[in-house]
Amino acid sequence: MDSIIYIGTDDKTIDLFESQYVVPNGISYNSYVILDEKIAVMDTVDARKTEDWLANLKQALSGRKPEYLIVSHMEPDHAANIKLMTETYPDIKIVGNPKTFTMIDQFFELDLDNRKVVVKEGETLSLGSHTLQFFMAPMVHWPEVMVTYDQQEKVLFTADGFGKFGTLDIEDDWTCEARRYYFNIVGKYGVQVQAILKKTAGLDIKTICPLHGPILKDNLDYYIGKYDIWSRYEPEDEGVLIAYASIYGNTAKAAFKLKEMLEEKGVKQIALSDLTRDDMAEAVEDAFRYSHLVLMSATYDGGLFPCMEKFLHHLKTKNYQNRKVALVENGTWAPMAGKHMKALLEGIKNIEICEPVITIKSAMKDNTIAEMDEMIGGFAKELIK
Numbered sequence: 128m129d130s131i132i133y134i135g136t137d138d139k140t141i142d143l144f145e146s147q148y149v150v151p152n153g154i155s156y157n158s159y160v161i162l163d164e165k166i167a168v169m170d171t172v173d174a175r176k177t178e179d180w181l182a183n184l185k186q187a188l189s190g191r192k193p194e195y196l197i198v199s200h201m202e203p204d205h206a207a208n209i210k211l212m213t214e215t216y217p218d219i220k221i222v223g224n225p226k227t228f229t230m231i232d233q234f235f236e237l238d239l240d241n242r243k244v245v246v247k248e249g250e251t252l253s254l255g256s257h258t259l260q261f262f263m264a265p266m267v268h269w270p271e272v273m274v275t276y277d278q279q280e281k282v283l284f285t286a287d288g289f290g291k292f293g294t295l296d297i298e299d300d301w302t303c304e305a306r307r308y309y310f311n312i313v314g315k316y317g318v319q320v321q322a323i324l325k326k327t328a329g330l331d332i333k334t335i336c337p338l339h340g341p342i343l344k345d346n347l348d349y350y351i352g353k354y355d356i357w358s359r360y361e362p363e364d365e366g367v368l369i370a371y372a373s374i375y376g377n378t379a380k381a382a383f384k385l386k387e388m389l390e391e392k393g394v395k396q397i398a399l400s401d402l403t404r405d406d407m408a409e410a411v412e413d414a415f416r417y418s419h420l421v422l423m424s425a426t427y428d429g430g431l432f433p434c435m436e437k438f439l440h441h442l443k444t445k446n447y448q449n450r451k452v453a454l455v456e457n458g459t460w461a462p463m464a465g466k467h468m469k470a471l472l473e474g475i476k477n478i479e480i481c482e483p484v485i486t487i488k489s490a491m492k493d494n495t496i497a498e499m500d501e502m503i504g505g506f507a508k509e510l511i512k
């Protein structure tokens with residue numbers, strides 16, 4: 128791997144990644160240089176980090192000039208500096224597929240005549256001793272995405288695939304932030320992720336170089352296994368997410384009580400999410416992670432409390448499916464949340480809704496506890512130890 132140099136950058140000050148995701152530990156924009164007779168640069172970085180990246184690039188090049196810029200993905204967190212590359216290195220050739228060049232024309236005013244290298248499925252490009260092979264990965268996460276296999280070093284450059292929130296200088300658990308990243312960013316495209324996993328399954332891969340998060344070298348079966356489960360929409364863990372939308376705390380009280388009751392029955396993995404205040408992306412992640420989901424919502428203006436509506440919209444958009452769901456509604460004069468949650472769930476594939484919907488009239492009472500107890504016995508019976 129000495130011939131592959133990391134030239135990416137950490138972004139610790141971005142407020143929201145993709146203008147929507149909180150990233151308490153920042154994000155890395157990864158980019159790499161492959162040194163050979165001909166030098167290839169693997170993607171650029173976000174415009175927020177142009178200066179740092181350019182300095183890393185120049186240091187890695189030690190005065191040499193790159194022959195190729197390989198563009199795996201045109202989203203601006205990776206492609207922002209394509210024009211700058213063509214200005215800094217006027218002879219550089221841009222490597223992409225036909226969709227890449229359509230997008231380059233949309234994002235930039237650039238004359239790439241004589242500087243375009245258009246590659247197709249399975250084609251190779253020789254740098255000298257390194258041969259790069261390209262595999263199309265449409266919709267993982269945009270239509271033009273492709274992954275690149277370095278046949279000599281047995282490195283797979285996976286674009287957004289196997290990416291993770293968090294900068295590279297912090298020690299944190301890969302799975303947690305990679306899962307939040309996966310379901311919120313790539314989650315909709317499970318079928319396409321399965322397709323690229325199958326396409327690359329026969330390659331001898333020693334290292335995975337994603338465009339975000341750490342380079343993965345050891346135990347690659349673990350990471351690939353996670354991507355396989357996630358993209359098949361199978362629950363990763365037997366457990367329950369209780370997602371609640373409470374206005375004055377009464378629905379929240381019932382949610383805490385339900386958690387306590389599940390714990391008393393020996394259910395090991397239970398996550399609780401306050402949809403009004405907690406990170407919605409983490410609630411989405413947990414909904415996909417666990418086998419069971421309980422939705423508890425106050426009624427508002429005859430409909431759903433807005434954060435619950437938003438949550439269900441996110442789940443539907445990300446292709447949520449294959450789960451058991453129980454519903455608890457709250458309302459003081461005309462509880463309607465259950466009806467609305469059901470209607471939204473009906474548009475989602477393979478959802479088993481547990482009947483009956485539990486209705487709280489204003490505040491939890493003994494009958495609520497009895498009904499929740501009954502609900503657990505049916506809905507979560509396979510989790511009770």
Ligand code: FEO
Pocket residue numbers: 200202204205268269287338339
């Ligand atoms: Fe990291 Fe889809 O861009």
